[in-house]
Amino acid sequence: MASWQRAGATEDSQPIMNESDGSTSKGSEEVRKSRNDRELVERVQTGDERAFRELFDAYHRRAFSVAVGVVKNPQDAMDIVQDAFVKVHKHIHGFKGTSSFYTWLYRIVMNLAIDHVRKAQNAAHADYDERSGRQADNAAGDGALLPRIMDSNPGKTVARRELTRHMQAALDTLPEHHRAVILLREIEGMSYEEMAETLEVPKGTIMSRLFHARKKMQQTLEAYLEGDLQIEESS
Amino acid sequence: MTTQPSAQDETLQRFFDGDLPSEEAARVQRQLDEDPDLAERYARLTRLSRLVRAAAEEMADQVSYNELYARVQRGIEAEKQPRGLLATLKELLVHRPQVWVPAAGAVAMTAAVLLTVLGPGDEQPTATPQPPQAAPETATAAPSSDSEIVAVDFGHRTGTVFEVSGVGGGSTPVVWINDTSDGK
Numbered sequence: 001m002a003s004w005q006r007a008g009a010t011e012d013s014q015p016i017m018n019e020s021d022g023s024t025s026k027g028s029e030e031v032r033k034s035r036n037d038r039e040l041v042e043r044v045q046t047g048d049e050r051a052f053r054e055l056f057d058a059y060h061r062r063a064f065s066v067a068v069g070v071v072k073n074p075q076d077a078m079d080i081v082q083d084a085f086v087k088v089h090k091h092i093h094g095f096k097g098t099s100s101f102y103t104w105l106y107r108i109v110m111n112l113a114i115d116h117v118r119k120a121q122n123a124a125h126a127d128y129d130e131r132s133g134r135q136a137d138n139a140a141g142d143g144a145l146l147p148r149i150m151d152s153n154p155g156k157t158v159a160r161r162e163l164t165r166h167m168q169a170a171l172d173t174l175p176e177h178h179r180a181v182i183l184l185r186e187i188e189g190m191s192y193e194e195m196a197e198t199l200e201v202p203k204g205t206i207m208s209r210l211f212h213a214r215k216k217m218q219q220t221l222e223a224y225l226e227g228d229l230q231i232e233e234s235s
Numbered sequence: 236m237t238t239q240p241s242a243q244d245e246t247l248q249r250f251f252d253g254d255l256p257s258e259e260a261a262r263v264q265r266q267l268d269e270d271p272d273l274a275e276r277y278a279r280l281t282r283l284s285r286l287v288r289a290a291a292e293e294m295a296d297q298v299s300y301n302e303l304y305a306r307v308q309r310g311i312e313a314e315k316q317p318r319g320l321l322a323t324l325k326e327l328l329v330h331r332p333q334v335w336v337p338a339a340g341a342v343a344m345t346a347a348v349l350l351t352v353l354g355p356g357d358e359q360p361t362a363t364p365q366p367p368q369a370a371p372e373t374a375t376a377a378p379s380s381d382s383e384i385v386a387v388d389f390g391h392r393t394g395t396v397f398e399v400s401g402v403g404g405g406s407t408p409v410v411w412i413n414d415t416s417d418g419k
Contacts, residue, residue, distance in 0.1 A: 056307065060300055065291035074294070078303060086310035160293050167290035185252065186287040192254055211240045211248055218283055225282045
C-alpha cells in the first residue's frame with residue numbers, strides 16, 4: 001500500500017523550517033517534485049505519452065481520494081478523475097506553468113467534483129425518496145464506498161472499515177467547500193496559498209474553512225480522537 | 236459552526252500546517268512544551284490528520300488504476316474524434332447555458348450559409364458529412380457552382396467549410412463547428 005507524501009509537514013505534521021529565509025518551506029522534496037512535474041509537462045507538450053502516464057501515476061490516487069471525499073461515491077469519483085485527466089491531456093498544450101501542475105490538476109478535479117455535487121443536490125429535490133434509500137444502504141456498510149476489503153487481517157479490516165464509514169459520516173456533515181479544503185490539506189498536503197489558488201478564494205477563507213471543518217470533524221470523530229485506537233496508515 | 240477561531244486557535248492551526256515563520260513557530264513549540272492543554276489540542280489535530288489519511292488510503296486501495304488509466308485513454312481518443320454539429324450545440328445548450336447566445340449565433344450563421352448556398356430547387360444532401368482533419372480559426376470554403384462562401388468567422392471556436400454530394404449530383408457546402416478549445 002502506498003503512503004501519502006505530504007507537503008509542508010512531516011508525517012507528524014511538524015513544520016519544516018527554512019533557516020535561510022526564516023519561514024517554513026515545502027522542503028527540497030517538494031521542490032524536486034515540482035521541477036519534475038514541469039519537465040513531465042514539457043514532455044507531454046511535445047507529444048510524449050509516457051510522460052503523461054507518469055503524471056497520471058503520480059497523482060491519480062490522491063486525485064481519486066480528494067474526489068471521492070467530495071462526491072462521496074467511488075464510481076462518480078472515478079468519472080471525475082477520468083474527466084480531469086482527459087481535460088489535462090486536452091489542454092496541456094496551453095498550460096503555461098504560471099501555477100504548479102498539481103494546483104492546476106486539483107482545480108480541475110475540484111471544479112468537476114463540486115459541480116457534480118451541486119447537480120446531485122438539484123436532482124435530489126426530484127427524487128428524494130430514492131436517494132434516501134441509497135444513503136441508508138451505504139450507512140449500513142454495504143454501499144459502494146467500500147465494495148471490497150482486501151486485507152487478510154480480519155480485525156484490522158473491520159477497524160479500517162469502521163473508520164472509513166465514520167470518516168464518510170464526518171465528511172457528510174461538512175459543506176462541500178469545507179470538505180474540499182480539509183481533503184486538499186490532509187491528503188495532498190497543500191499550503192494555504194496553494195489551496196487558495198486551487199479553489200480560487202482568499203487565503204483567509206481557506207484558513208477559516210479549515211478551522212471549521214476540523215472542528216466539526218473532531219466532534220463527529222470524538223471516539224477515534226480520544227482513545228488509543230491505532231490505525232496503520234500503510235502496510 | 237458559529238464558533239469563531241481565537242487568535243490562539245489560528246496560531247496553533249498555522250503552526251500545525253507549517254504556515255508560521257520559524258521564530259514564531261519556535262515560540263509556539265515552547266508553549267506546547269509547557270502547556271498540556273495546548274499540547275492536547277495539537278495532538279488532536281495530528282490524530283485527525285492521520286485518520287483522514289488512513290481513510291483516504293483505504294478508499295484509494297479499492298480502485299483499479301489500470302482500469303482508470305484505460306478509461307482516461309478512451310476518453311482522450313473520444314476527444315480526438317470529430318463531433319457532429321448537433322452534438323456540439325446540444326452540449327453547449329445543456330451544459331453551458333452562459334454560451335447560449337454564441338451557440339444560437341452559430342446556429343443562425345449555419346442556417347444562413349446553407350440558405351445562401353442552396354438555391355431554389357437544390358436537393359438536400361443525403362451523404363453524411365465527414366469532418367475535415369484541419370480546423371483553422373477561420374475557414375475558406377471551396378467554391379460552389381451557384382454561390383461562394385468567402386469566409387466564416389467562428390469567433391472563439393474553430394471549424395471549417397466543406398461540400399457534400401447530393402443525390403442528384405449537386406453538392407452542398409456545410410459549415411462544421413468544432414468543439415470548444417478553452418482552458419478548463
